[in-house]
Amino acid sequence: MSVVAIRNIEATYGLSRINWQGDPCVPLQLMWDALNCSHVDISTPPRITSLNLSSSGLTGNIAAAIQNLTLLEKLDLSNNSLTGEVPEFLGNMKQLLVINLSGNDLNGSIPQSLQRKGIQLSLEGNPRLFPSSGSPEQTHKKTLLVPIVASVGSVSILIAALVLYLVLRKKKQPTVEVVRRPPSRPTVNVTNANSPEPSIETKKRRFTYSEVIKMTNNFERVVGEGGFGVVCHGTVNGEQVAVKLLSQSSTQGYKEFKAEVDLLLRVHHTNLVSLVGYCDERDNLALIYEFIPNGDLRQHLSGKGGRSVVNWGIRLRIAVEAALGLEYLHIGCTPPMVHRDVKTTNILLDEHYKAKLADFGLSRSFPVGGESHVSTVVAGTPGYLDPEYYHTGRLGEKSDVYSFGIVLLEIITNQPVIDRNRINSHITQWVGSELNGGNIAKIMDPNLHGDYDSRSAWRALELAMSCVDPTSAKRPTMSHVVIELKECLVSENSRRNMSRRMDSLSSTEVSMTFDSGMIPRAR
Incomplete structure (x- = not known):
């Protein structure tokens, strides 16, 4: 059942992942990425318990095949471009307790079944969603009250605003740099709503994709290749660099890419490869390292x-x-x-x-x-x-x-x-x-x-x-x-x-032997 269901999900969203081959759960060392499986004993077939398709470029409705993953406990579909309504079947999946649908474009009402106690539901970033107790019409009626309330208190609001303006203009305002991240590559890749991962820091090491093209001379020289994509030779300010390009079909994915950047931005050791910078521009991901010329x-x-x-x-x-x-x-x-x-x-x-x-x-x-x-x-x-x-x-x-x-x-x-x-x-x-x-x-x-x-x-x-x-x-x-x-x-x-000293000593003895032959003997 799990195999058929996940294959249907794969077909629905047109997913193509290198390691999505064979059975999703066995053998354990070849288990598909983006999911977890239960392994009770040999007599009980493993079942999928967690599915994480966050930031996977999903479009369309939430796949109906998900309801066939009957033992699913966690579902993360955040930061995609999903549309349509939140399906009722998600609330009927009794094992499903953690659902992250944030950062999509879902609409309509939230099913009452999903508002039961015990479910951890994340829906932020879906402005067209509303609770099942309300409706778009009711929401519109409530908004009509806003101008009335505003007019009654307009004088006091204007006075308060003027005082606040005069106070704030006397203070020096700090400059805050806001980095807008592409919608397909969120700053925080949420896997658990209670413990978000730290965001990528330090904009000074961030390169644009056009700069990556320039530093590699349009990816002219490929020096390596792996499951993540290819590594190209490049130069930054006259220094040689290795540019690791993440392919769209990479098994590494955005989560691992971000983890590597976050780690290398804060660790420094002579026996760890140094990160020069990175590129995170929509679907174009790259890591720029110091160039290590002698291979592995x-x-x-x-x-x-x-x-x-x-x-x-x-x-x-x-x-x-x-x-x-x-x-x-x-x-x-x-x-x-x-x-x-x-x-x-x-x-x-x-x-x-x-x-x-x-x-x-x-x-x-x-x-x-x-x-x-x-x-x-x-x-x-x-x-x-x-x-x-x-x-x-x-x-x-x-x-x-x-x-x-x-x-x-x-x-x-x-x-x-x-x-x-x-x-x-x-x-x-x-x-x-x-x-x-x-x-x-x-x-x-x-x-x-x-x-x-x-x-x-x-x-x-x-x-x-x-x-x-x-x-x-x-x-x-x-x-x-x-x-x-x-x-x-x-x-x-x-x-x-010791070997060098012995070789040196042997050379000296040989030299002395030849020299002694050249000394005239007494007559």
Whole structure:
């Protein structure tokens, strides 16, 4: 029933979303965006309990197919261009308790069934709606009384207005800049009427779409592509930038776009990609970052795209720097943040191979007050996803620790995270089985050709396996991870320095041997 209903809703509004394929609720890691499902047990099929189509460009009437989602608890159709009357069936859906229809162009009377106790109904921004107890005619009659009342008190109102004017003109009025936002892209993307998200701030970093076209030379050079759209090279005031353009069919959506802007406008760390600005002009959305010329870590492990394969020492330094970026998100900013999508393709390298964590569209903040987790819809990349978070929906900093552990295993092994051709398809299973043999050489990336300190390699491997422990409470914090990795790096650097000294000494001995042959012997 849920599948048929959501397909009918999709057809009614002409929605086209990349991940709206197959069953909307299963498997859990491929659940469609914009909705939540109930997962009771294996014998009970999952049902859709929440549908959020806010700011989705919907037009026409409220789809009748919604009433077939019989277990729906939350419905958000806000900030669209819906017309027509509010249907009676919404009030007859007994499980439906949160309804957000604000920011549309609905008309007529509000059904009496929707005014029952317990329903949280949001209808702001629909000027042609009126309560079921009234009517347009009654409303018109009431407005006729206004001129009469106004005429009776006109003298006193004029006097009061004159006094107020004289008082206010003596005070210096502050200049207030009002930023008008396009109707299709509201300042606040409401998902819960009681807890609206913070608005995008700081207009000084906002670019127009024409400026984006100019800085990219009409999108001439594409340097990357993902589920969000494409990334183009550009320049701003002579500085290179990367312009991430959000496509209309993107799975990321306006909510994630705004979340990334809000986060990057208030966090600053040398190991996080810096936001130069953004464009939010109707349907044209773009994020403008500092340009990171050396690509991502994944490319430098595999050597694909003409990238060089980095040695063990550089890999450890990259791991330390990425860990420092995560540590800052967890404990260095207020409120603390969870990245939620840590992976090798989201660790970028500058011209000096300095690591910078990128892509904050899925990041979430924690409420201030000591909460160790938040409950949220599961999101992330398969293979990197914390299994405990996947099963419970409880997101915490240890979810990032798990994902970072997977990254560390990739750095060590250069094995794919998921490989269906392996007996042990997931990288944690493969490493676990190889550990039983006790031979580090079989686990380490063969591209390193044995050029690494075995002590640092074992220590990094043990750290990675502790990060991917199925139980989050047993995983280390990112602060502990940073300390361990720094010690691994010190061990590897000591080995390299010793190796250089030995090479230097060997060269000196060779030089002395040749020199001694040139000295005349006594006769």
